[in-house]
Amino acid sequence: MFRKVIGMRPFCLILFLIASLPLYAQRRVSADVTVKMIGNGNATNMTKSVYCSSDGRMISVSNTKDGRIFVLTNIQGETSIYNENRKEVAMDNRGLMLSTDELLQIFLLRRATDMGMGAYGYQLTKTTREEQYIKKVFEPKKQNSNCSRVEIVFDEFKPIYCAYFDHKGKIITKVYYSQYALQDRFMFPTRVTEITYANAKDSIVKLDLYTNIQVDQDDPMFDFQVPVDAKVIKMNGKK
């Protein structure tokens, strides 16, 4: 009997570690995001606040001249867009917008190891080391994909660079993840620079700046629900 108990010690230890994991897992993360885009010498700025929960729920709030706009969505793509001033809500369940399309949600759900490429139908085909970097190459499972391969480079397990290649081997888009911040054991890149090469000479730049990252804070916004008396409007505009 004693030997049996001793023999179970490793098993118990593993069980304890697994059971302890949720204690260290973040459940709610929020941040303010400034989205900058530049094209043809012109640039625009948009700001929003993003609230992500580990159950896959995401709420985005934009302060506009017309009041606050709420976008609620989840992993299944059930989306509601609510205009606070007009008290109108548009709903869609076709998966137009998934919560996992938000970088904050990818990191919260710990999917940064492939940056969600698996969900896009890509599989890991090669892993190499270049100096201090680890480079992972993902290729599409289907031949008719738009990109021939995707490379993600990690520095100390943190994704710092992502490149999408066309079928001629040229880079279409490069994404740089930088200025990582550690907030309550939640590591996140606060600056994401995306460069898309429209052709050999031209490019488009998109810059996402994350500020005020809050982890596991009791912000009532996480539990926001569209008021039941909101006027429902279909996405095609018919009331």
Added chain:
Amino acid sequence: MKKLILAFVVIMACSFSMNAANYTINDESIDNLFAEATMVEAPAAAASAATAAAVSESNNKTIVALVLDTVGLGYFGVHRMILGSTNLMWLWYTLTGGGIFGIVPLIDWVMLLIDVVNNQNSYIGNTNFIMWT
């Protein structure tokens, strides 16, 4: 206009290193890029922002589409729905990973920006997946 559009956003790619071995970027050069660019105020239609997706008959669908594309809904073709494309256009954008991994909506955004600046509505009712070809 087409040629102008094709010549858009010469972001001085040379300012970024094209060396594949370089996995970092000079943040200062990017900041300078935005500092030197002409800031375009988010259109007044931004007031309705994402809720604009629910607007059936807008007097300025192009502005609304531009705003939607800016806030990220362009990845799912919502801006094309506003412009009056085919019913399944959103599906094409979604299936191609957000319009060929976001490239199409990015270029759409520039096209719409130019359209707004020139007070045109060139892309309303366009049913092509790539509306600017």
